[in-house]
Each structure stands twice: as C-alpha cells, then as structure tokens.
Amino acid sequence: MQLPFGDYLVGNSLYPLALDLFIPTIVFFFFGASYRVFRYFAVYKKPFIPYATSVMRETSSTEKVKKLVDTFANSSKVGMKRKPVTTAAGLLMHLSLIVIIFLLAQHMVFWAYYIPPYKILFPFAIPESSADGALAFTLATSPYTSTSYPFVHDIWGPLTIILNGQYITYILMILLGIYLGHKFHALAEGLTLRSGDWWFFLLLYIDIILGFLATSHIPNSVVYYDDLLGAHIIVAEVLIATLPFTRGFHMFEFYLGKVREWYFMTYRRGEK
Amino acid sequence: MAIAETKVDMEALNKAIDEVFYGQLDSTMLYYFQSCVNCKACEAACPFTPTSLHYSPVNKAEVSRELYRYRFSVWGKTIGRFIGGSKKYLSLEEAETMVDYVWHCTNCGACMFVCPMAIDSGAMIDLLKQVAFKAGMVPKIYRDIADLEISGKYWEIDFFKNSWNSLISKIKDAIGKEVPLDKKGSEVLFYTSIYEALAYPDVLVKVAKILDMLNKDWTFMSKPLGIRPPIGLVIGDKEGAAEVMQRVYSYFTDISPKYVMLTAGGFEYPSLRYTMHETFKVKPKYEVVHVTELLAKWYENKEFEIEPLDETITWHDPCQLGRRGGVFEAPRVLMKALSKKFKELPSHGVNSFCCSRGGGGCGVPSMVENMAKTLGIPVSDDDKKFLDSTLEPLIKAGKIKVNEINKIKAKEVLTGCPVCIESIGFSIDYYHASSKVNHIVDILADRIKVNKK
Numbered sequence: 001m002q003l004p005f006g007d008y009l010v011g012n013s014l015y016p017l018a019l020d021l022f023i024p025t026i027v028f029f030f031f032g033a034s035y036r037v038f039r040y041f042a043v044y045k046k047p048f049i050p051y052a053t054s055v056m057r058e059t060s061s062t063e064k065v066k067k068l069v070d071t072f073a074n075s076s077k078v079g080m081k082r083k084p085v086t087t088a089a090g091l092l093m094h095l096s097l098i099v100i101i102f103l104l105a106q107h108m109v110f111w112a113y114y115i116p117p118y119k120i121l122f123p124f125a126i127p128e129s130s131a132d133g134a135l136a137f138t139l140a141t142s143p144y145t146s147t148s149y150p151f152v153h154d155i156w157g158p159l160t161i162i163l164n165g166q167y168i169t170y171i172l173m174i175l176l177g178i179y180l181g182h183k184f185h186a187l188a189e190g191l192t193l194r195s196g197d198w199w200f201f202l203l204l205y206i207d208i209i210l211g212f213l214a215t216s217h218i219p220n221s222v223v224y225y226d227d228l229l230g231a232h233i234i235v236a237e238v239l240i241a242t243l244p245f246t247r248g249f250h251m252f253e254f255y256l257g258k259v260r261e262w263y264f265m266t267y268r269r270g271e272k
Numbered sequence: 273m274a275i276a277e278t279k280v281d282m283e284a285l286n287k288a289i290d291e292v293f294y295g296q297l298d299s300t301m302l303y304y305f306q307s308c309v310n311c312k313a314c315e316a317a318c319p320f321t322p323t324s325l326h327y328s329p330v331n332k333a334e335v336s337r338e339l340y341r342y343r344f345s346v347w348g349k350t351i352g353r354f355i356g357g358s359k360k361y362l363s364l365e366e367a368e369t370m371v372d373y374v375w376h377c378t379n380c381g382a383c384m385f386v387c388p389m390a391i392d393s394g395a396m397i398d399l400l401k402q403v404a405f406k407a408g409m410v411p412k413i414y415r416d417i418a419d420l421e422i423s424g425k426y427w428e429i430d431f432f433k434n435s436w437n438s439l440i441s442k443i444k445d446a447i448g449k450e451v452p453l454d455k456k457g458s459e460v461l462f463y464t465s466i467y468e469a470l471a472y473p474d475v476l477v478k479v480a481k482i483l484d485m486l487n488k489d490w491t492f493m494s495k496p497l498g499i500r501p502p503i504g505l506v507i508g509d510k511e512g513a514a515e516v517m518q519r520v521y522s523y524f525t526d527i528s529p530k531y532v533m534l535t536a537g538g539f540e541y542p543s544l545r546y547t548m549h550e551t552f553k554v555k556p557k558y559e560v561v562h563v564t565e566l567l568a569k570w571y572e573n574k575e576f577e578i579e580p581l582d583e584t585i586t587w588h589d590p591c592q593l594g595r596r597g598g599v600f601e602a603p604r605v606l607m608k609a610l611s612k613k614f615k616e617l618p619s620h621g622v623n624s625f626c627c628s629r630g631g632g633g634c635g636v637p638s639m640v641e642n643m644a645k646t647l648g649i650p651v652s653d654d655d656k657k658f659l660d661s662t663l664e665p666l667i668k669a670g671k672i673k674v675n676e677i678n679k680i681k682a683k684e685v686l687t688g689c690p691v692c693i694e695s696i697g698f699s700i701d702y703y704h705a706s707s708k709v710n711h712i713v714d715i716l717a718d719r720i721k722v723n724k725k
Contacts, residue, residue, distance in 0.1 A: 036306075044299040050549030055531075055561055055569045055602070075313055075388040078623055082316035090311065186312075191325055192334040195355050197310055245347065247309040254389060257307060260300075261390035265622075269598040 013223070014230025018237065022114070025237040032244030033252075049268070064266055071262040086182065093175040096168045099126065104165045106215070123155050126163050128215050133160030169212045176205050196246045200239070207235040280368075281408060286361045288406030292399050293339050301399075304391045305340045308333070314393060317382035319628040319669035327665070329383035329393030332373040335366070336396035371409050374401040374508070375658070376665060379539075380591030380626035398508070405508030413644050413655040418503040420647065422512045424519070426499050431646050432466050436496055439469045439476060443492065446477045447484040454527065455491035460566070461529035461558070462492050463544075467500035468536055470643075471690040478717035479535055479563060485722050486575055497523055500536075505543050517548040524558055532560045535713065537593025537688035545597060562593055563713060564688055568602035571609060578609040579719040585611045586682040588673075588696060588709075589624035590689035603688060606716060615680045625676065627695040628669035636694050637662050670699025677707050686712040 059067070079087030101107060105125040112118040127133050133156075156163050180201055186193050214228035243249050312330055320327035341348025341358035348358035362370060379394035387393070404410055420426045427433060443451045452458065460483060464476055483490040497520045504513030524532055534541055545560040570576065587607045593599045600621055607614045619625040629635055635643075637659035644651050651659075673696060677685055685696060685707055696709045 040299045040302060043297050043302050048550050048553050050546060051555055051559065054559055055565045071390075074622065075386050078316050078386045079313055081618075083313070087313070087316075090313075182312075189325055191328075192310060192331045194310055195351075195357055250307065250309045250389060253303070253307045257303065257387075257390035260303075261384065265385075265598070 013226040014234060015226040018230040018233035021234065021237050025241045028241040029243055036244045059266065067266045068262050072258050089175050089178050096172050100165060100168050100172065125154050126156060126165060127160050128164065129166040130161055130164050133164045165215060169208060172208050176201065200246045200248050203235055203239045207232060207239060210235060280364055285367055285407035288403045289339055289361055291406065292402045293343050296399060297344060304396055305337055307389050308391050309389060311388060314383035314387050317386040319626040320376045320665050322668040322672065323665045327376040332377055333393040333396040335370050335373065336399050370400050371404050374404055378591065378626050378628060381595040382626055385622040401508035402510060410507050411655060411658045413640065413649060413651060414507050416649045417499060418507050418509060418512060421498045421501060421503050422515050426466065427495060429647060435469050436466060439473050442473060442477045443480040446481045452491045453494040456527050458489050458491040459530045460488055460490040461527050461532045462490055463532050463534050465498060465500045466496045468690055472711055475535060475711040475713050478713050482717055482720060486570060491527065500540060502543055505547065506539055514551055517551060520544060521548055521552060529558050531566060532558050533563055533566055534560065535563045536690055537562050537590040538691050539592045541593050542596040562599050562688055564606055565599060565602040568605040571605060574723055576723055577721045579721060581611045583611060583683040584613040584615055584681055585684040585686060586615050586617050586680055588617065588685055588687040588692055589620055590687055590692045591624065591626045593688055594624055595622055603712060606712060610716060610719065615682060617676045618679060619676060625672055627673060627692045628665045629691045629695040635691055636698050639694060666695060666698060667702060670702060674699050674703040674705045678705060682707055684715065685709040686715060688712055
C-alpha cells in the first residue's frame with residue numbers, strides 16, 4: 001500500500017522524503033533550542049557578590065586553566081574509581097558515538113553537503129567496514145571513480161581495520177544495551193526514571209540498528225536499502241528535532257554547566 | 273519514620289509547595305531542574321548512597337523536578353501529568369518520602385563536582401527542606417533548638433551561660449590577662465558559637481592563646497550570637513535564619529573588625545561568609561575567614577614557625593569549608609608545615625567524602641539527644657526514632673572514611689569542623705581504627721614558635 005505524503009508516495013522509498021525533511025528538522029531544532037535558551041534569560045537574576053577575598057585564595061592563571069581541565073575531567077576520574085563499569089561504558093559509548101556521527105565517511109558526506117567547510121575533516125574519515133579498512137591497508141586501493149575530495153585516503157592507516165563503522169556500531173549496540181539494562185535495573189529498584197530516558201535511548205538504539213542494517217545491506221535489496229536508509233535518517237531527524245526537549249540536549253549544555261562550575265568555584269571564588 | 277506518624281496538614285503542604293517553587297526560580301535553578309540526564313554519576317560521591325540507592329542525589333532531587341515540571345514546563349503541565357513526570361502536589365506518602373529524603377542529604381555539594389552536568393542536587397533538595405519546614409514537617413527536636421536560637425532565649429539557659437562564662441575564664445587563665453570582649457575596631461573578631469564552646473572548649477582556648485602569642489589585636493564575644501547560627505538554614509527555615517543572621521550581621525558591623533575569624537568550617541562558614549551578605553545584599557567592610565586561612569597567611573608572612581611532627585597526618589576537607597567555602601589551600605599550607613609525612617586522603621579537595629552529618633543530619637544522634645535533654649527539650653518517641661534512623665548512614669559512610677584513613681595509615685586526622693570531628697571520631701571508634709581525629713588548632717597550637725620581630 002502506498003500512502004500519499006506531499007510529492008512522495010510513502011512506501012516506494014523513504015529516502016527522498018528523509019532528505020527533504022532535514023531542513024525542517026533543523027528549523028524545528030533551532031526553534032526548540034531558542035525556547036530553551038530564552039527560558040534562561042527570562043529567569044536570569046544577577047548574582048550578588050558580597051566581596052572579594054584578601055587571604056590565601058589567589059589562584060594563578062596557569063592553575064585556573066589546569067582547574068578548568070580538571071572540572072571537565074573530575075566526573076570521569078571519580079566515576080572510574082567508584083563506578084568503573086558504568087563509567088567506562090559511558091565514556092566508551094560517548095566516544096564511539098562521536099566518532100561514528102561525525103567521522104563515518106558516509107556521515108561526513110552528508111554533513112559536508114549541508115555545511116561545505118566540513119570537508120576539511122575528510123582526511124579523518126573512517127570507512128564503513130573492517131573489510132574496507134583491510135583492503136585500503138593491504139591493497140592500498142584508490143577510488144575507481146574520480147572525486148575532487150579523495151577522502152578515502154584517511155590518516156588512520158592500519159587502524160581502520162578496527163576503527164570502522166562496522167565494529168564501532170557493534171560496540172555501540174552492546175554499550176547502549178548495557179545502558180538500557182541499567183534503566184531496567186532502575187525500574188526494578190523503583191528509582192528515578194523519566195520518559196526522556198526511554199525516548200532518547202530507544203530512538204538512538206533504533207537509529208543505530210537501522211543505520212547498521214542499511215549499510216550492511218540486510219536484507220540485500222535496493223528497495224529495502226532506500227527505505228532503511230530513509231528510516232535511519234528520519235529517526236535521526238526525530239531525535240534532532242526533539243533534542244531541545246530531551247536529555248539529548250546535554251551535548252550542548254554539558255559545556256555550559258561545567259564552565260559555569262569552573263567560573264563560580266575556581267575563577268570567581270579565588271578573585272582578589 | 274517520625275514525621276509519618278504526625279498529622280500532616282496537607283493544605284499547608286500544598287501552600288508551601290506553591291510558595292517555594294514559584295518563589296525561587298532563577299537561571300541556575302532552571303539549569304539544575306532541566307539539564308539532568310539521569311546518568312546517576314552523582315551516586316559515586318554521595319555519602320548516603322551506600323545506605324540505599326534511593327538516597328542517591330538524582331533520586332532525591334527528582335521530587336523537586338516533578339514539582340518544578342508541573343509549574344514551569346509545557347510538557348509537565350500536559351503529557352507529563354499522564355506519564356508520571358510531573359506533580360502538582362504530593363500525596364501523603366510522597367510527602368513522607370520527601371521528608372525522609374531531605375534528612376538524608378547534608379547538602380555537602382559533592383554531587384555537583386562529580387555530576388557531568390555540574391548540577392547541585394543539594395540546592396534542589398534544599399527546596400524540599402523548605403517545603404517540609406513550611407508544612408510543619410521538620411523533626412520537632414531540631415525545630416525546638418532552632419526556635420531557641422531565633423528567639424534569643426538560649427542565653428537565659430543556665431547551662432549555656434555557665435559554659436560560655438567558663439570558656440571566658442579558661443581563656444583568661446590561659447593568656448594570663450583579661451579577655452578583650454566586644455572591642456570595636458579590632459583586627460580580629462574571634463567568633464565562635466555555643467555549640468563549639470560545648471564541643472571543643474580546649475580548641476577555642478588554644479586559638480585565643482595563639483592570638484595572644486602573636487600579639488594580635490583581637491576581641492572575643494561577651495555573649496554568643498546563637499547556638500550554632502544560623503541553624504534555620506539547616507532545617508529549611510529561611511525567615512528564621514534571616515532573623516538570626518540580622519543579629520549576627522549587626523554585631524559584626526558594630527565591632528567592625530578586619531577579620532571575623534571562625535574556628536568552625538561547618539555550614540556556618542558559607543552561611544556567614546556568603547549567604548548572610550547575599551541575603552541582605554550588603555558588601556561588608558570585614559572579611560569572614562576560617563582560622564586556617566589567617567594562620568596560613570601569618571605563617572607565610574613568617575610571623576611564626578611550626579615545629580613539625582614525625583608522624584603521618586592527613587586533612588579531612590569539611591564539605592562546607594572546602595566545596596562550599598572554597599578553602600582548600602590554607603589548611604594544606606599548615607599541614608605540610610606540620611609534618612613532612614602529610615598525606616592526602618584518597619578522596620580529598622572537591623571530592624572529599626562527606627562525614628554524612630553537618631548540613632543535613634545535624635550531628636551524631638546521641639549528641640543531639642543529649643543537647644536537647646540539657647536544654648529541657650522533651651525528646652519524644654518520634655524524635656528518638658528519627659534520630660535513630662540517621663545512625664545507619666553515619667555507619668555506612670563512616671566505613672568508607674575509615675577505610676580511606678587506614679589506607680594511608682594516618683595517625684592523626686586533622687580537620688576544621690566540630691561536626692566532622694564528632695562524626696569521624698564516631699566512625700573511628702565504631703570500626704576500632706587506631707587513628708585520632710582533632711581540630712587542626714589542637715595540634716598546631718603546641719607546635720607554634722613565634723618569631724620575634
């Protein structure tokens with residue numbers, strides 16, 4: 001059955017629909033993000049500073065910079081000591097996610113299409129699969145089709161045998177599985193859980209699986225490929241569009257929170 | 273739990289929720305409310321998590337978030353209500369849980385530094401404490417002690433009066449002359465509370481001796497300004513705390529010293545240094561400091577030398593002095609001078625593991641009970657049950673603290689907060705550790721050699 005959706009007959013292929021929804025997604029995201037940021041300004045109250053200190057609190061500029069790094073690292077440092085499993089899983093998950101979102105060759109082409117200066121990062125592109133990595137390394141193959149951006153010549157060299165979309169996706173699926181397990185544990189213990197926990201994680205998990213199926217050509221058919229890739233992009237778009245209203249927004253607010261902590265706990269508190 | 277068995281005025285509770293949650297939103301609180309990703313990293317730092325995961329900061333603060341969402345977010349008002357993400361008010365059972373949670377948080381701030389998003393869960397739990405107070409759900413024993421402080425009637429109690437006067441006599445004997453009392457314009461106002469006069473009078477005598485030895489222009493208080501002012505802040509009574517702070521501020525302004533020097537690094541330190549002036553929006557001419565700050569400053573100015581010990585010592589960073597107050601460096605200047613074998617605890621600085629009392633538990637239960645009895649405050653069965661319920665966290669957190677002390681084989685644990693001394697001392701005894709815990713001045717005073725100018 002084919003459903004009409006604008007110019008598209010949904011059911012033929014989700015891919016063109018997904019591409020056309022990208023700009024509206026970004027607009028929706030900026031609308032949500034602006035709303036979220038506006039709220040901060042709406043309730044802002046200028047902090048009152050009673051006085052600066054005169055004793056024993058001077059912090060050199062070097063020390064302040066060092067403490068800025070510490071501020072960002074402290075959570076992981078303490079976590080590795082007291083909660084090693086979940087902290088390690090969390091760190092690896094974030095790292096894998098960042099690598100795959102921003103450095104997977106296919107994703108880089110996508111980003112560069114909308115943000116052309118992104119091309120500068122092409123040498124960091126990681127290949128889709130371990131076989132690509134192995135071939136690039138052992139056979140030193142070049143692209144058969146001419147391209148103005150030969151980004152398949154990445155800087156990772158033999159590392160691409162392990163540093164590739166396929167393996168990182170396996171890792172991501174396992175780590176997100178651990179995270180979901182963590183959520184079920186919290187549910188069983190009657191601990192805090194929020195709708196955003198499920199929404200964000202499930203969408204992310206589904207999206208990764210869809211991307212994996214598409215790039216792996218499972219099932220092996222062009223029609224399915226287009227639909228799977230389209231669904232992968234659409235789910236990512238839903239994720240992005242709702243980001244300002246979910247825990248996903250932490251990818252931006254993380255910096256705000258930590259810099260704020262550093263400013264009030266190191267920079268301002270030590271002022272003279 | 274004690275509160276559960278008392279009659280809860282639901283109307284007062286709802287009114288309190290509205291007042292507190294509509295009244296205190298600013299961009300910082302908004303950030304704390306809406307930016308938590310529920311990663312539970314804060315569990316690693318909280319002294320109450322070893323008791324139960326329900327006492328982890330994120331779990332306790334969630335009650336605040338639910339009340340916030342209903343009032344300040346579109347989702348909370350709409351879908352949130354149907355999926356359990358927001359609440360307009362609390363049921364009786366939820367209110368009882370809330371009260372249980374707020375007394376399992378010392379507001380030590382450790383969660384903020386370990387939170388990847390830098391969220392201060394203590395600030396949100398403090399809102400719940402204010403709700404509980406306004407709704408009359410504070411343990412009676414604490415409320416009675418706080419009321420005594422607010423009313424000023426503590427000075428009519430012979431036990432307090434005698435303890436204070438006895439302290440002044442001891443100081444007089446130690447320095448061999450009259451104690452300078454309420455002297456205006458002194459360089460140092462030696463500030464202390466009745467609580468400290470009872471907890472460690474010897475430390476206070478030694479501080480006075482150091483000031484005298486160093487020939488400082490100092491003064492002491494003829495009368496204390498409270499039992500441990502402002503207790504109201506610890507029990508969620510902001511108005512009561514403001515009354516007491518007004519009294520303290522007037523006295524400080526009247527004396528107008530250069531420094532107001534505290535020996536206690538508990539909640540009174542950030543309260544009198546920051547909160548008091550922020551509340552009244554005043555920029556004082558004096559500066560509130562901890563005794564270690566002034567001693568380190570004078571030591572670095574070479575006004576005295578320190579004869580070192582030959583044993584392993586360590587410093588416990590009191591949460592309110594360190595994390596909340598920002599005093600990390602000064603005690604370490606003194607500690608390093610005091611022993612070449614100074615070692616840091618595995619968790620120190622901003623990650624110092626809280627003793628699990630202070631800003632939340634208000635001291636070791638037996639001490640609170642004894643103080644109440646001394647003051648003639650009846651200790652009901654409910655109060656007794658409540659106090660007993662605070663013992664388990666002390667034992668659980670104490671184990672972690674004692675393990676850390678044992679790990680570095682410290683003979684002496686020095687610190688700068690009476691409650692830390694009491695609770696760590698309790699843990700050391702409970703786990704039969706061989707270390708001792710003291711106020712830093714206790715050891716330092718006997719090892720100071722004044723440089724003659």
